[in-house]
Amino acid sequence: MNANDFYTEQELELEFRQGISRFSPPAGLKDAIRQRLFQHSESQGNALPLGFTLWKTNRRELIVKIMKWSTPALAACAAAVVIGLLLANGSSNVYAQAIQAIEQARTVHVQWFDMTRGEATKCGEIWYEAKRGIREWTKAQDGTISERLDDGQFQWTYSSASGTAFKTKSHDPVGPVADILRPKPNGWFDELMKKTKRLRQADMDIRGIACQAHVAEPRVVNETRLRWVIWVDSQRRGQRSEEQRLVAGQWVADARCEVTYDRPLPDDRLKPRFGPGVEIVDLVECRPFNVKESLLQGTVLGLVVAVHEVERLDNGSVLLMWSIRPTQETLQQLGPITYRPAAAINVYGDAVVESDWKQVRWVKPMEIARWTLDGIQTNWTILMPRGVWAGPIQAIDLQFSVYSRGKLQQALRKDGQQWYVQKFRLGELSVPEKAVAMNKACRQVYERVAWAEAQCGDGLALRGRGRSLTEAEKQEHIAHGARRRELEEAFVMPWDYRPSRIAPEQFVKDVQANYERLMK
């Protein structure tokens, strides 16, 4: 071996990748770790559907779990209350009568409480009125309130995190209350209720209504006995349910659900009011953007890179909307990415806009938003002119660095093919003459991404305001060999926002601030 014979860059790249593929895990290791990771969660999760049953013995975790419940889960809890009592009696005739009674309910009001702090803390609510719609809210662990209102014509979704509500077309004016009004027989709840029996000593009046108590067979989870009690009225409708744990010989409620029927709802409950200062962003006119008729398109590594829209901004930069997706051949070979929620994360490839900064003039890309769905990643990127341009940008020679990912990358590597391509030239893109105000363009990006979020729920990311490293972060990097001078220049731009977490004006301001910082 030659003492001066160190790796070239190409050899280093090859060695890193081949080195890892040399080793396979020993037999049984994967199974052992899988078992440790998932078996516990699975056994608890499967036994306790829809979050109705508490399965954490740790009190703090229990609170976390309750606060994390999504609104649909909250409604399902309500469904459990209502349906549960129907089956408690075990008679199909009674069941049918009860269903009929509930179906006739004009209004339903559900409230859900966390009792673990010694007092009832409301963490969710549903109001429903037949033919008028539904309003539901829930509070997350961090205190964020999420709310949905649907009047059959339009839907409004609100998050206190952004202080913004989005108006879209009606999605579901009955929502999870459908499970209350028309429960599915022989579902998970039927199975649970087969084990219920009368608990006469717990009979009581609830809001002046005489109710009978039924209890499900207590369960032992992590050495704690838990039971579920439901109180039903004379019409066999659920009025209350509780999740209880045995503490020093006493059953103590951890969570409670209350349901009332046919009581007039407050006037403003089904009106789109979300508090003072809340902006309602109207997305009703938003449409799916057409990503098929592209301006430029190219295929590389079994992926299609396409530019769909280009806009000149009033500050001299250019806004691109572009996408990357697998080709039909890739999809046929490897199958589609549709398994959720992974479909909102996984892709067969991604890319970045490239430009050679060693040239006289180039463009500096700043990604501001992206949307991933079913293996298609759509990106919004601002290209900032750098270097010496002889006037406004007329055209850009577009290049991308393209990277295959996942199964596609594995297949390419297996065949001994290159799995990424740097400076893949897509072609020359003409920039329209008419300029659009950057603020307006960013607002439009926000609205389109918000529309996508309303349709798909996840897979969205907006770039937040960049920041310098804190002194603590710098010290951490310095401890690992980084140089202070470099760290002083560092500018971190987070990707952790989505429309429901940031107001449109804030997003526009953040993009502007990032732009100005990067243009320095």
Added chain:
Amino acid sequence: MHSENLNSLKAVFERHFDEVYGYIAYRVAPDSEEARDLTQEVFLAAFKAWGTYRGDASPLTWLRSIARRKIADHFNARAQQNSATGAASLTNVTNGYTDLDERAAILSRAMRQLPLDRVQLLEEKYLEGRSVREIANQRGISERAVESALSRARGMLREQFLRFQAIEEASNERQ
């Protein structure tokens, strides 16, 4: 953990387990108890932190970043232990690397001597295949700064590589 989150983490586990183990085995020592323990630690950490994974990087890149930190912690702890017991040894550089050629084993050993951020930089470039521009954008520094840092990291790696190579050659001569 929410069932959807659990399912997505399961998918990530099934898909990337072998690659994560391969990475750890390569960086630590193949077919060793340490590699097995660290693999478990990485997935346990991923299980706890899955809720904070934002999808900025691919799941595999995210898992590798956890593994990188775990490996660094592991070697730091071991260095302290050796220092305390006076058991530090620079011999047997290629021990355990029966499947690797000698040169690759020395490279793997040399990587362990680098600071975590240098390892991360080298791996982003040569393992993940990220461009200088992409790394620069991600870190918020100029491309020149990235190229400069890469050059320094390669220099450090080369220095360590040659050091271990000399040790290995001396060890072979003694045998």
